[in-house]
Amino acid sequence: TQLLEQSPQFLSIQEGENLTVYCNSSSVFSSLQWYRQEPGEGPVLLVTVVTGGEVKKLKRLTFQFGDARKDSSLHITAAQPGDTGLYLCAGGNAGKSTFGDGTTLTVKP
Amino acid sequence: DVKVTQSSRYLVKRTGEKVFLECVQDMDHENMFWYRQDPGLGLRLIYFSYDVKMKEKGDIPEGYSVSREKKERFSLILESASTNQTSMYLCASSxxxxxxxxxxxxGTRLLVL
Incomplete structure (x- = not known):
């Protein structure tokens, strides 16, 4: 069974602070996705990374896929209240995805 | 943009009722998935389908069945709803x-009374 562990589980910060969320596994994935989910809604795709060592930037969000394709990180610069939500990572293999349990981020104004 | 729609956002049913949850995607995706999401348990895969009329069991198929008669539509069926099936149900495609x-x-938030 492939497992993805996310840390921290909960994060509460002030507007303007930086933060990093981690997604780790002992398994190798062919791809990794990051999603953001708001309460009562479905997860919305933020990014897909497929190459070991790949770094992708989406405005204030920076995503990195580990060299060995077993781990990933999401860094948010100057967090805003609109960044509040549940961040999920998902590793893809053989047509299916394994999801982490998520990091709940609260950004206070 | 990919669009995945689910037939209901909120649903309240009684124990023993048969429940149908429908999902439609408009991007001609081959693969479709049904998950349930519960606090502390994350997303758990119920069933998935790689093609029309094909279905595969996920991690927690007990108490559920699925139907995929058309490529764009994937239905989840609760044959006899129970209170432990109260959950958020999420459909996905790829x-x-x-x-x-x-x-x-x-997502469909289902409450079984």
Whole structure:
């Protein structure tokens, strides 16, 4: 069974602070996705990374896929209240995805 | 943009009722998935389908069945709803490629009384 562990589980910060969320596994994935989910809604795709060592930037969000394709990180610069939500990572293999349990981020104004 | 729609956002049913949850995607994706999401348990895969009329059991198929008669539509059926099936149900779709990017619908919050 492939497992993805996310840390921290909960994060509460002030507007303007930086933060990093981690997604780790002992398994190798062919791809990794990051999603953001708001309460009562479905997860919305933020990014897909497929190459070991790949770094992708989406405005204030920076995503990195580990060299060995077993781990990933999401860094948010100057967090805003609109960044509040549940961040999920998902590793893809053989047509299916394994999801982490998520990091709940609260950004206070 | 990929669009995945689910038939209901909120649903209240009684124990023993048969429940149908429908999901439609408009991007000609081959693969479709049904998950349930519960606090502390994350997303758990119920069933998935790689093609029309094909279905595969996920991690927690007990008490559920599915139907995929058309490529764009994937239905989840609770044969006899029970209170432990109260949950958020999420449908997703993806194309067949090396990287498994799934696109989710808005979810159906089901309450079984």
């Amino acid at each position: 194309i067949t490629q090396r990287w498994q990017t799934q696109y989710f619908g808005p």
